[in-house]
Amino acid sequence: MNIVDELKWRGAINQTNDEDGLRELTTEKAISLYCGIDPTGDSMHIGHLIPFMILKRFQLAGHKPVIVIGGATGSIGDPSGKKAERTLQSMEQVQHNQEALKTQLVRLFGEDQFRLVNNYDWLSKLSLLDFLRDYGKLFNVKTMLNKEIVASRLEVGISFTEFTYQILQSIDFLTLYREQDVQLQIGGGDQWGNITAGLDLIRRVEGADAKVFALTIPLLLKSDGTKFGKSEGGNIWLDADKTTPYEFYQFWLNQDDNDVVKFLKYFTFLSEEEITALEEQVKAEPWKRAAQKRLAEEVTQFVHGDAALAQAQKITAALFSGDVKALSADEIEQGFKAFPSVTTTADKQNIVDFLTESGIEKSRRQAREDVSNGAITINGDKQDDLEAEVDPQAMFDGKFVIVRRGKKKYFLARVQ
Structure with a gap:
């Protein structure tokens, strides 16, 4: 299956400037294509x-991905989708x-499996006069104002700095076309104006017959109409220190x-046959949640690797069964991040004193009633003896005591 047809089946194409032309080109040869990301934060989230x-799918189909880190554009800010100016970093x-x-x-694309470039390397060399003479003269202000990316900001205002963003991104596309034979730029649906501005610039400078293409991805919505990408706690980050692999796994x-x-179509590399079987x-x-388990496995493995996936599955199984003894202190830290947390001393205590004082x-x-009824579990062991002692240093490197009250109510007692 041609990569364009695969993307259509997956529902991953929002707009293209020439679908048939792109299909023909990607059938004829392996192309170079790019996607950019501005370094406005120190981690990507699942929206990124x-x-x-999509870029990875092209890579697996034999094409050559180029990723542009926006060292220059990231320092000034992209107006897309925002109601206010970015705070300059x-x-x-x-x-x-x-x-x-x-x-x-x-980690996502593999060492030496893609080209990583920084637009600061070429944009920082432009003088103001070069920028105005060589590029500014080629952009019509009326056309720029009509781009949705800019038009959405006109009522509240937009600085000249952010207004010029589409020119800078267009220079990126032209530079990559000239120097690395990049013929396709991909991005989110809100990037259509910026990407097509690049197409226009290349054709003005290199000739109307230049074979260059644009492809954007649809805004991903959940079935309830809300935007995909966030949990109740905020962004789901790819950085394991911001969103642990366990939390990441649980999200999916x-x-x-x-x-x-x-x-499954968007975020995994499973075949049409495999996804159709999961759909059935x-x-x-539905109670087996086989599709959700496969989704969580595939995306967690892709982003965090096999070891992190195994750890996330181990924590999940332990919390479901209540058998937490095999968990390490690090796994406790991951798995109990969202549960109620209390503090306790390092001293041994009678179980009733421990439960009330914490x-x-x-x-x-x-x-006393919960202990007598067998409703209290300490570190995986059910306790029904009112004279039992809790030793906070007995497990988990002396850092935690795990308490379960009833079947599902967990507490993490941090030892101080």
Whole structure:
């Protein structure tokens, strides 16, 4: 299947300037294509993952991905989709962000499997006069104002700095076309104006017959109409220090039946046959959540690797069964991040004293009742003896005590 047809089946094409021409070109030869990311933060989130999944699909189909880190454009800000100007970052912060993003991109695309370039390398060499003479004269202000990316900001205002962003991005495309034979730029749907401005610039400078293409990805919505990409706690980051692999795995595992097949098409490299089979399982046996499990496995492995996936699955199984003894202190830190947290001393205590003084139980009477009824589990062991002692240093490197009250109510007691 041609890559364009595969993307259409996956519902991953929003707009192209010439679908038939792109299909013909990608059938004839392996092309170079690019996607950009501005270093406005030190980690990508899963919203960024959407266009990079498309870039990865081209890579797996034998094409040559180029990724542009926007060291220059990231320092001034992209007006796309925002109601206010970006806060300008220091060049030191931009440099830090660039290095962090490079590490994540290498993990996704493989060492030496793609070209990583920085638009600061060419844009920083432009003088103001060169910019105005060589490029500014080729852009019509009326056309720029009509681009949705700019028009959406006119009522609240837009600085000249952000207004020029589409010119700078167009120079990126022209530079890559000239120097690395890049013929296709991909991006989110909100980037259509910027990308087509690049097409126009290349054709003005290199000739109307230049074979260059644009492809954007649809805005990804959930079945309830809300934008995909965030949890109740905010962004789902690709940085394991910001969103742990366990949290990342759980995000995908908890997707709705109405969304899971769409996300399998977008975020996994499973074949049409495999996804169709999972779709049938969703219809026939939704309680097994086979599609969600496969989605969580595939995306977590892609972003974090085999070891992190195995760890996320181990934590998930332990929390479901209540058998937490095999977890390490690091796994406890990951798995119990969202559960209620209390503090306790390192000293041994009677179980009733421990439960009440840590705040897990509101009263000694309730604590005695729950223990006597067998409702309290300490570090995976059920406790029904009112004279039992809790030793906070007995497990998990002396850092934590895991308490379960009833079947599902967990507490993480941090030892101080």
